Each structure stands twice: as structure tokens, then as C-alpha cells.
Amino acid sequence: MLRYILKRLLIMVITLWIIVTLTFVLMVTIPGSPFNSEQSSNETVQANLERHYNLDKPYHIQYLLYIKSILTFDFGPSISQPNQGVNDLLGRGFPISFELGIVTIIVAVISGIILGILAALRHNRIMDYLAMGVAVLGISIPNFILATLLIQKLAVDREWFPVATWQGPEYMVLPIIALATGPMAIIARLTRSTMLDVLTQDYIKMARAKGLSPWKIIFKHALRNALMPVITIMGTLLAGILTGTFVIEKIFAIPGMGKYFVESINHRDYPVIMGTTVFYSAFLIIMLFLVDIAYGILDPRIKLHGKDGD
Amino acid sequence: MGKDNILQVKDLHVTFSTYGGTVKAVRGVHLHLKKRETLAIVGESGCGKSVTSNAIMRLIPNPPGKITKGQILFKGTDLTKVSEKKMRSIRGVDISMIFQDPMTALNPTLTIGTQLTEGLRQHHKNISRQNAKEKALEMMEIVEIPNAMERFKQYPHQFSGGMRQRIVIAMALICEPELLIADEPTTALDVTIQAQILELFERIQEKTGISIILITHDLGVVAKIADRIAVMYAGKIVETGTKRDIFYHPQHPYTKGLLHSVPRLDLEGETLEPIEGTPPDLFSPPKGCPFTARCPYAMEVCNKVFPVHTKLTKSHEVNCWLQDERAKQTLAEVAK
Numbered sequence: 001m002l003r004y005i006l007k008r009l010l011i012m013v014i015t016l017w018i019i020v021t022l023t024f025v026l027m028v029t030i031p032g033s034p035f036n037s038e039q040s041s042n043e044t045v046q047a048n049l050e051r052h053y054n055l056d057k058p059y060h061i062q063y064l065l066y067i068k069s070i071l072t073f074d075f076g077p078s079i080s081q082p083n084q085g086v087n088d089l090l091g092r093g094f095p096i097s098f099e100l101g102i103v104t105i106i107v108a109v110i111s112g113i114i115l116g117i118l119a120a121l122r123h124n125r126i127m128d129y130l131a132m133g134v135a136v137l138g139i140s141i142p143n144f145i146l147a148t149l150l151i152q153k154l155a156v157d158r159e160w161f162p163v164a165t166w167q168g169p170e171y172m173v174l175p176i177i178a179l180a181t182g183p184m185a186i187i188a189r190l191t192r193s194t195m196l197d198v199l200t201q202d203y204i205k206m207a208r209a210k211g212l213s214p215w216k217i218i219f220k221h222a223l224r225n226a227l228m229p230v231i232t233i234m235g236t237l238l239a240g241i242l243t244g245t246f247v248i249e250k251i252f253a254i255p256g257m258g259k260y261f262v263e264s265i266n267h268r269d270y271p272v273i274m275g276t277t278v279f280y281s282a283f284l285i286i287m288l289f290l291v292d293i294a295y296g297i298l299d300p301r302i303k304l305h306g307k308d309g310d
Numbered sequence: 311m312g313k314d315n316i317l318q319v320k321d322l323h324v325t326f327s328t329y330g331g332t333v334k335a336v337r338g339v340h341l342h343l344k345k346r347e348t349l350a351i352v353g354e355s356g357c358g359k360s361v362t363s364n365a366i367m368r369l370i371p372n373p374p375g376k377i378t379k380g381q382i383l384f385k386g387t388d389l390t391k392v393s394e395k396k397m398r399s400i401r402g403v404d405i406s407m408i409f410q411d412p413m414t415a416l417n418p419t420l421t422i423g424t425q426l427t428e429g430l431r432q433h434h435k436n437i438s439r440q441n442a443k444e445k446a447l448e449m450m451e452i453v454e455i456p457n458a459m460e461r462f463k464q465y466p467h468q469f470s471g472g473m474r475q476r477i478v479i480a481m482a483l484i485c486e487p488e489l490l491i492a493d494e495p496t497t498a499l500d501v502t503i504q505a506q507i508l509e510l511f512e513r514i515q516e517k518t519g520i521s522i523i524l525i526t527h528d529l530g531v532v533a534k535i536a537d538r539i540a541v542m543y544a545g546k547i548v549e550t551g552t553k554r555d556i557f558y559h560p561q562h563p564y565t566k567g568l569l570h571s572v573p574r575l576d577l578e579g580e581t582l583e584p585i586e587g588t589p590p591d592l593f594s595p596p597k598g599c600p601f602t603a604r605c606p607y608a609m610e611v612c613n614k615v616f617p618v619h620t621k622l623t624k625s626h627e628v629n630c631w632l633q634d635e636r637a638k639q640t641l642a643e644v645a646k
């Protein structure tokens with residue numbers, strides 16, 4: 001187990017390094033610079049600024065400076081907002097994005113599993129068709145369209161919820177519905193199909209033959225096994241929700257990390273791009289790692305070994 | 311027959327509604343079983359053995375399955391009539407069942423200990439964790455699992471097929487039921503393990519006095535431990551008798567066919583011949599004897615009317631026109 005974790009940590013570091021390198025290559029190859037907008041057209045001012053941010057140095061030096069900033073976790077000041085450090089932006093944006101993401105995941109997982117179980121238990125009956133109808137809609141409607149629809153119908157026409165920003169629980173409802181519906185639908189469909197499969201297994205029949213209550217059979221025997229595939233796709237869903245937050249934060253004007261990330265790319269704000277990329281990637285990689293650990297804990301047949309073929 | 315039967319099945323009919331039509335899987339099964347008795351139900355696969363045993367446990371999935379007719383009297387109570395809640399208190403406590411494949415009958419995500427004790431804890435609400443564990447360890451000893459203490463904490467994948475079947479047996483017996491239904495309990499195991507499991511059944515029966523219904527498609531398996539044998543074909547019991555009756559005086563051509571298709575030590579040199587042909591389609595089973603199409607001795611009447619029940623001796627009964635003098639008369643009646 002320890003060996004497995006150490007091995008995974010090493011792989012995580014290498015993955016992160018590859019991401020950082022690719023980001024750097026992309027940054028220096030896309031045209032444009034932080035300073036070629038009209039307000040700093042003065043050549044000497046621009047040269048001074050470039051020197052200040054080390055942009056006049058050869059690429060390999062710049063690359064090493066970035067690596068150093070990552071290792072010390074100090075990305076320096078933002079270029080477009082020089083009075084803000086990148087760390088300050090992350091510190092302000094992350095809690096909001098994290099809240100949005102975590103609540104979305106919880107909502108998506110719980111409602112998706114419940115919907116999937118109901119559909120499986122009422123297989124080929126109205127509840128099943130209803131749940132799967134909702135799921136198909138949820139999968140086929142992109143979150144940004146759902147978001148605009150929700151704003152129009154529930155915030156503008158009805159004024160039940162605030163239109164945008166992030167100031168309290170009622171502000172969370174619409175963005176979370178918009179972001180959670182897709183993953184919920186995927187989880188619901190997966191739970192239903194694996195649940196249907198599991199319910200025909202011999203150990204379920206055996207559990208019934210033991211005289212266990214339906215409640216115990218579903219939650220103790222069936223669900224545990226039916227959730228394995230759901231856990232497997234959690235990684236992909238997490239990545240989807242994470243990228244979804246960029247769009248949803250933009251639409252609802254939520255001051256999370258996504259906002260800084262998108263803006264930093266528009267402004268070629270290199271330190272912020274690097275800071276947010278590293279942060280997002282590290283976060284996702286760690287989450288994927290936790291998903292794998294959870295998988296190993298839930299399924300005793302999976303041994304987390306350091307070596308293959310152990 | 312009569313009062314000393316622990317189980318009596320009368321005229322049981324089970325059907326399944328499918329998209330292709332209605333499958334008449336069990337079509338009028340009669341069975342009876344005494345205390346301490348082992349009844350083997352034998353027949354080719356697809357003849358309705360599992361459906362019969364699931365019906366006794368009321369474990370037929372509905373839909374598509376349904377018990378359409380008949381009675382299942384367990385110690386006088388008709389199980390086809392009791393509520394699902396009452397049935398749950400019977401399953402595992404009075405009647406237990408074990409299934410063919412021990413590799414899939416245990417939940418891979420729960421420990422052996424959890425799975426062994428959960429039946430006890432379900433049915434004896436106030437049993438302590440410790441007492442349940444002690445009882446489970448005792449059961450593991452009875453089914454001869456070494457290192458019970460350690461094994462208790464392990465998961466199914468850490469057990470071999472034979473060991474798993476022992477666990478399943480322990481699980482089925484932990485609440486001390488009076489009837490055990492074993493649906494092909496050794497089919498998935500190798501021959502040596504098969505013999506061990508069958509011996510285990512015998513020893514348990516000696517110790518506890520449990521009645522056993524042993525379902526198998528292999529007459530070789532029942533030769534050792536069955537007291538009586540019921541031969542099943544296309545949803546009906548076609549011959550029943552003591553082990554002696556069936557092995558030494560088989561009367562139904564199907565029973566004879568089955569006997570010819572198993573290797574026997576006492577008939578050395580005889581060649582094994584499988585029964586030619588296949589069982590009839592249960593969507594629209596034939597009106598007469600379902601074995602007619604495969605029977606070398608089929609008569610005109612066999613095609614038209616299902617054979618009457620003929621009692622040959624006190625223990626030996628058969629449904630075959632060859633055994634009944636009423637054949638001619640019946641044919642004449644049908645012809646009119």
C-alpha cells in the first residue's frame with residue numbers, strides 16, 4: 001500500500017511537470033504579449049516592463065524561473081493587476097470555486113444514485129421511463145444553455161433566485177443545478193444499468209434466500225457493487241465539473257478561479273496562467289488519486305500494489 | 311403421504327410471460343418429503359428443476375414469473391398464500407437454499423463473517439455481535455473449514471470453489487432450518503470436491519435431522535445420498551421412487567435413458583448413450599406425453615393424452631402409458 005502510494009506520488013509529480021512544460025510551450029508560442037495593448041505603446045516602457053517580468057530573458061531561463069516559482073509556490077505579482085499577487089488571486093478564488101465544485105459533486109452523486117436506484121427497482125415502469133427521460137435531457141443539454149435557461153426562467157421571469165454573483169446560499173442554487181445536471185444524468189444512467197445487472201447476480205438471490213429485508217438487500221448487497229463503475233467514472237466527471245466551472249463562473253459572474261483563469265489567458269498574464277494551471281492540475285491529479293484509493297477500499301479484490309503482477 | 315410430510319407440493323404450475331409468449335416452465339408438479347429424508351429431483355437442464363425449487367422459496371421473479379396454480383404445503387402452511395413478510399421470516403429460518411455456483415453466490419465486497427452472520431442477525435434481532443460470531447465459527451467448524459477464526463475476516467476471493475460452497479452451506483444452515491434445497495450444489499465443482507461436499511451433506515443430515523431436496527441433472531450424484539428420486543421432464547414429474555426403484559427397476563423410458571447416459575460401475579462394458587433429440591418447447595408443450603417424440607416405445611395414445619398416474623408399488627409411481635392397462639381404453643375414448 002505504502003509502496004503504491006509512493007509510486008503514484010512520483011507519477012503525479014511527473015504528470016504535473018509535463019503539464020507545466022506544455023503550458024509554458026503554449027504560452028510562448030501563442031502570439032501576443034501582456035503589454036502590446038495601446039496604453040503601453042511606448043517602446044522603452046515596454047522594454048522596462050519586459051525586463052521587470054523577466055520576459056526579455058531567453059526561453060530556457062524563463063522556463064527555469066517558472067519551475068522555481070512552482071517549487072517555491074510563489075508565482076509573483078500578476079501582470080495585468082500588478083498590485084495583486086498570483087497567490088492572493090488563488091487564495092480568493094479557490095474557496096469559491098471549491099465550494100461550487102464540491103456542492104455540485106455532492107448534489108450530482110446523491111441525486112444521480114437515487115434516480116438510478118429508483119429506475120432500476122421500477123425497471124420498465126413509469127418511474128424508470130421518467131428517470132431516464134430526465135437523464136437523457138440532462139446529458140444532451142450543455143450546461144451553458146441550461147444556465148441561461150435557468151436564469152431566464154427562474155431569475156428574470158420569476159425572480160425566485162438572484163441572477164448572478166455569489167453572496168449566499170440562494171445564489172448557489174442556479175449555478176449548481178446548471179453544473180450538476182449533466183454529471184447527475186450520467187451517474188443515474190450508470191447506476192441504473194449496473195444496478196439492473198447486480199440485481200440478477202446469484203449473491204442477491206442468496207441474500208433473498210436468507211430472508212434479508214429488501215432494504216438490506218439493496219443497500220448492503222446491491223448498491224455497494226453497483227457503485228464500483230460509478231467510482232471509476234468519478235475521475236472523468238470531476239474533470240468535467242472542473243472545466244464546467246470556468247463557463248458557469250463566467251455566466252453567473254462568480255468570482256472564482258475560473259474567472260481569473262479565463263481572464264489571464266485573454267490578457268496573456270503569464271504568471272496567473274501558470275499559477276492557475278498548476279493549481280487546477282494538481283487539484284485534479286490529487287482527486288483522481290483519491291478516487292483510486294476509494295476504489296481499492298470499496299472493492300477488496302483490488303489490491304493496491306507498488307509492483308505490477310504482485 | 312399424510313401428516314408426517316414436512317413438505318408437500320400439489321399440482322404446482324409456474325409460468326413466465328415473455329415477449330415470445332408464455333413459458334409453461336412447471337406444469338403440475340407433485341412432491342412430498344419427510345423429515346430426515348433426501349429427495350433428489352433429476353432431469354435434463356431446462357426441465358424446470360430450478361423453477362420448482364425457487365417456487366418453494368417463493369423466489370420466482372415476478373414479473374415475468376408467476377405461480378398460477380397449486381399448493382406448497384410446508385408443515386401444513388400453504389406457502390403460495392402467505393404474505394411476503396411472513397415468507398421472509400421463513401426463508402433462511404425454516405427453509406434454506408443453496409445455489410449452483412459458489413463462485414457467484416457470495417458477495418465479493420463483504421467479508422465471509424458478515425455474510426455468515428447477517429442471516430442470524432436478521433432473524434434474531436437481539437443476538438449480540440459476539441454470539442453471532444461464535445455461532446458462525448461453530449458452523450464453519452461443522453462444514454470443516456480450517457482456521458475459522460482467521461477465515462472469518464477474509465473475503466470470498468480468498469477462498470477456493472469447494473471452500474466457498476462450504477461457506478454457502480454454513481450460511482444456509484446457520485439458523486437451523488428444517489429443509490434445505492440444494493440446486494445443483496456440486497455441478498460447478500471438480501469430482502473429488504463433489505464427493506466431499508456430498509459426504510458433508512450426509513454428515514449434517516445425520517447430526518441435525520434436516521430434510522434435503524437435492525437438485526441435479528446427474529444421476530451419478532444422487533446414487534450416493536438420495537433416499538428417493540423424482541425424475542422430471544418438461545415441467546412434470548414423470549417417475550418417482552426410492553433410489554432402489556429408480557436404479558434397479560426404472561419404468562419410464564426417459565428414466566432408462568438417463569440411466570444409460572451416466573457411467574456406472576456395476577454395468578461395466580456397457581456403452582454410454584445420450585438420449586436422442588431435445589426436450590419439447592415449453593411455449594406450447596405437447597398435449598400428450600412430452601417424451602413421445604424421443605421415446606422408442608411411443609404408442610398412438612402417448613401423442614394424444616398425458617399418461618395417467620400409475621402406482622406400481624407403495625413407493626414407486628410413474629406416468630407412462632406403457633405401465634397402465636388403461637391405455638387402450640383411453641385411446642378408444644379419445645377417438646370417439
Ligand SMILES: Nc1ncnc2c1ncn2[C@@H]1O[C@H](COP(=O)(O)OP(=O)(O)O)[C@@H](O)[C@H]1O
Binds near residue numbers: 328333362374
Ligand atoms: N425468468 C425466466 N423467464 C423466462 N423463462 C424462464 C425464466 N426462468 C426459467 N425459465 C424457463 O423455465 C424453464 C425451466 O428452467 P429451469 O427450472 O431453470 O431448468 P433447470 O431444470 O435446468 O433448472 C426453462 O425452459 C427456462 O427457459
Ligand SMILES: [Mg+2]
Binds near residue numbers: 359360361494
Ligand atoms: Mg437449474
